[in-house]
Amino acid sequence: MPELIRLSDxxxxxxxxxxxxxxxxxxxxxxxxxECLGIVGESGSGKTTLGxxxxxxxxxxAGVLSVRGRPGSxxxxxxxxxxxxxxxxxxxxxxxxxxxxxxxxxxxxxxxxTDCVGAAKHWIERVGLRRDHLSQYPRQLSGGQKQRVCIxxxxxxxxxxVVCDEAISALDVSVQAQILHLLRQLQAETGVTMxxxxxxxxxxxxLTGRILVMYGGQVLESADGxxxxxxxxxxxxxxxxxxxxxxxxxxxxxxxxSDQLQKTxxxxxxxxxxxxxxxxxxxxxxxxxxxxxxxxxxxxxxCWHPLS
Numbered sequence: 001m002p003e004l005i006r007l008s009d010x011x012x013x014x015x016x017x018x019x020x021x022x023x024x025x026x027x028x029x030x031x032x033x034x035e036c037l038g039i040v041g042e043s044g045s046g047k048t049t050l051g052x053x054x055x056x057x058x059x060x061x062a063g064v065l066s067v068r069g070r071p072g073s074x075x076x077x078x079x080x081x082x083x084x085x086x087x088x089x090x091x092x093x094x095x096x097x098x099x100x101x102x103x104x105x106x107x108x109x110x111x112x113x114t115d116c117v118g119a120a121k122h123w124i125e126r127v128g129l130r131r132d133h134l135s136q137y138p139r140q141l142s143g144g145q146k147q148r149v150c151i152x153x154x155x156x157x158x159x160x161x162v163v164c165d166e167a168i169s170a171l172d173v174s175v176q177a178q179i180l181h182l183l184r185q186l187q188a189e190t191g192v193t194m195x196x197x198x199x200x201x202x203x204x205x206x207l208t209g210r211i212l213v214m215y216g217g218q219v220l221e222s223a224d225g226x227x228x229x230x231x232x233x234x235x236x237x238x239x240x241x242x243x244x245x246x247x248x249x250x251x252x253x254x255x256x257x258s259d260q261l262q263k264t265x266x267x268x269x270x271x272x273x274x275x276x277x278x279x280x281x282x283x284x285x286x287x288x289x290x291x292x293x294x295x296x297x298x299x300x301x302x303c304w305h306p307l308s
Contacts, residue, residue, distance in 0.1 A: 001032040003068070004160065004193050005054060010063035012049055023049045024217045027063070028292065033160070036187055036194045038208030038225065040201050040240070046217040047197045051163040054195060055081040082154035086166035088146035092138040098124070098149055099134040105157035123152040127182060144175035148182070155186055162187075163195045168203070180207060201244050205229065210298075213237045216274030219292075223299035233301040235279045273304065281305040 012024040024046045031037060031054070039047050052058035053065065064071060082105065085091045092101045102124065103116035121131050127148040138146055147167065154162050164183065168176040184207055187194045198204050204211055205225035213221040213234065221234040232238045273279070276286040285304045295301045 001034055003030055004033045004035075005029070005031040006064075006066045006069075007053070008064040008066075010053065010065060011061045012046075012053060012058060013061040014049075022061075022217060024053075024060075027217075027219055029212070029219070031161075031193060031195070033193055034191045035210065036196065036208045038204035038211040039195060039197045039214060040199060040204050040211060041214035042199055042240070045214040047199075047214055048165050049217075050214070051083065051165045051195060051197050054161065055083045055163050057083065080157070080160045082157065082159040082162045084147070084150050084154050084162065084164045084167045086170055088143060088150050088170075089138060091150050092146060094138050096137075097134065098136055098138065098141070101138070102134070102149060102153050102156060105153060105159075109157055119156055123156045124149075126155075126186075127152045128178075144171055144179065147171060147179060151179070151182065151186070155190065155192070158190070159192060161193045161195070163197065165197045166199075167196075169198065169200070176203070183207060201229075201241060213240065218274055218302065220275065220302045221295075221300065223295075227296070227299055231296070231299075231307075233295040233299065233306040234275075234303045235281050235305075235307065236275045238307060239278075273302075 007027055007029040010024060010027045011022060013020055013022050015021055027046075027050060029050075039050060041047050049058055053060060092098075099120055102120050103111075103113070106116045106119060107113065120134055124131060124134055129145060129148055129152075133141065133145070133149075138149075141149070151167075167183070168179045171179060180203065183194070183196070186192070194208075196204055196207050201211075205228075209224060210222065211225050211228055212219050213228070213236065215236050221228065221232070221237045223233075228237055229241065232241060271289060272287040273282075273290055276282045279286070283305065288304075290302050290304045292300045292302045293306075295306055
């Protein structure tokens with residue numbers, strides 16, 4: 001598949017002056033057209049910042065971001081990079097009807113407002129809502145319904161990339177399953193490139209193919225979901241799997257109990273491995289920053305002591 005976006009040694013700093021701190025450090029990523037990529041990691045790992053960089057909502061401090069081989073986001077047309085956020089209520093303008101919220105990407109593309117009616121009716125029904133919802137306001141819809149509107153708004157402009165940032169984590173479990181099924185269908189039907197960000201490994205595995213595991217602003221492991229679950233190479237991936245409720249007990253036993261590890265998270269700019277304070281395999285070598293190494297074909301790990 002052709003490459004859509006590439007990140008090479010990308011770093012990102014947030015804040016100013018003494019408050020400035022590094023959020024991402026030396027992130028490398030090649031995103032292919034039509035791919036469904038998962039990004040997992042605990043809170044503060046840099047997942048959302050990476051997603052915002054991919055859609056142009058956050059600038060980078062160092063490194064290179066290219067779209068179809070060209071630096072920056074110039075080749076991408078308005079509306080072609082879309083993001084579905086966790087908080088659907090804050091994503092919608094409460095003073096506008098669902099119709100006006102929904103057609104915003106089309107207006108950015110230059111569509112006359114009168115030409116947006118057909119597309120709005122199609123997409124509101126495609127995400128499982130009724131046409132009469134178009135005349136309502138966000139406050140009149142449930143959380144799951146509002147998130148369906150946000151998904152419709154992301155897809156209505158026929159984007160090239162949709163980033164879903166914790167798009168189902170605020171929903172009830174039954175609604176999560178419905179939205180997950182909807183996203184899987186839409187990605188298959190449209191062939192859009194999708195990035196799904198979450199902290200729940202099983203959910204990410206159910207929707208995506210390749211998965212990036214992030215911690216402390218760095219990508220520590222990258223592989224197909226099945227490979228990660230069966231042959232996790234980084235200790236953090238192993239511990240993340242072990243902390244996931246409902247998994248096979250044999251798989252969970254591979255991990256280390258979280259209460260036996262220190263909780264301090266090192267800055268991405270710190271020297272050495274960012275996971276060394278919580279790792280049971282740490283050595284003096286871990287005081288030096290590890291480089292990404294292939295653990296197997298299409299499987300990379302950033303660790304001095306990967307699991308065998």
